[in-house]
Structures are given as C-alpha cells and as structure tokens.
Amino acid sequence: MKTTNVAIFASGNGTNCENIIKHFAGSEEVKIKFVLSNRSSAFALVRAQQLGVETIVVDSIQLKDESTMMDILQSHSIDYIILAGFLPIVPSYIVNSFPNHIVNIHPSLLPKFGGKGMWGHHVHEAVKAAGEAETGITIHFVNDECDSGTIIKQFKVSLSPDDTAKDIEEKVHNLEMTHFPKVLECIFSNKFA
Structure with missing residues (x-):
C-alpha cells in the first residue's frame, strides 16, 4: 500500500x-x-x-x-x-x-462567518455578536476563493446565550481536536470518495 x-x-x-x-x-x-x-x-x-x-x-x-x-x-x-x-x-x-488535495478547517459552520478576515477569535466574536444558537467546524477542500471550497464534513455544537466568545472558542476547539484527524484519515483512505 x-x-x-x-x-x-x-x-x-x-x-x-x-x-x-x-x-x-x-x-x-x-x-x-x-x-x-x-x-x-x-x-x-x-x-x-x-x-x-x-x-x-x-x-x-x-x-x-x-x-x-x-x-x-x-x-x-x-x-x-x-x-x-x-x-x-x-x-x-x-x-x-x-485539486481536492488541500484540506482546511474553519471554526464556523460555513458559509456562515467565513471569508477574508474571518479566522480565530474574529469568528467566535462574530458568532457571539450574531446571537447564534449553534456553531461548529467545517472541514473543506481549498479552492481559489477563501472558505468556499467543497465541504467535506461539518460538526455542530450548541451555544447558550451566556457563552462568551472565549467559551465558544473552547467548544469549537474541542470539536477540532476530536474530529479533524479522523476526517483526514477518511480522506486519505478514500472513504469520502
């Protein structure tokens, strides 16, 4: 192999x-x-x-x-x-x-809160400001447009009105740690093909 x-x-x-x-x-x-x-x-x-x-x-x-x-x-x-x-x-x-061999992880449920300038704490602050009931991560292929490549997988987490941007960041980070390597494993072994 x-x-x-x-x-x-x-x-x-x-x-x-x-x-x-x-x-x-x-x-x-x-x-x-x-x-x-x-x-x-x-x-x-x-x-x-x-x-x-x-x-x-x-x-x-x-x-x-x-x-x-x-x-x-x-x-x-x-x-x-x-x-x-x-x-x-x-x-x-x-x-x-x-093509379809560059993978990105984005800390929101794209297409929401994506694009130029939307990274890290900027995303979590925007999610908080919008009063979202949930957020998550998007694992996607990269194309020529920022955060607009084909979505491979998304994972969601519920938010409470009391969550701060820091709380949101922590919840999203936990999703990243849990899911990103496993999704990559599936991509590398053509389980998503």
Missing part, C-alpha cells in the same frame, strides 16, 4: 498541527513529511520539532514563488496539504497543482 505523504501548513500556536502529527505517529499509511509556516515564531514549528517532524519557514515572497514552493512540495513527494491555522491565502498555482 502506497504511503500518503502529508504537509501541514500552520501560522500559529499549532494545537491542531500537533494533534494531527500525534494521530498519525507510527502509521504505515500516512507520513507527515513537514510542517511549513509563514512565521518563524509560530509555536506550531516548536511542536513539530518536539515530535521529530521537519519544519520549513517561508516568507511571503517565497510563498508566491512557484518554483521555490513546488520544489519543496515535489522533493517531499507531497500528496496532501493540510491547513491547520494557516493565515495566508494559498497561491493559485498550489491550488491548481493539488
């Missing part, structure tokens, strides 16, 4: 990144080849290094440079790219080279 080679792109703290690495540790079928970040200070890089995963930092110029990025991806024989809190828009040439 062919090994699925995975790259994780992350910009921040890296809890999802770490969770995915741990989930697939020791797997014969899935290999996390590297974690790439656009920020050298991203704690995701520290988490990856502590778990023995290669790390790569690229600046905005390198990210936009097709030959630089495609060299990195091809030299590691990458099959899937997972966005785990990666803030830059993925360049079109990468999206076009990996």
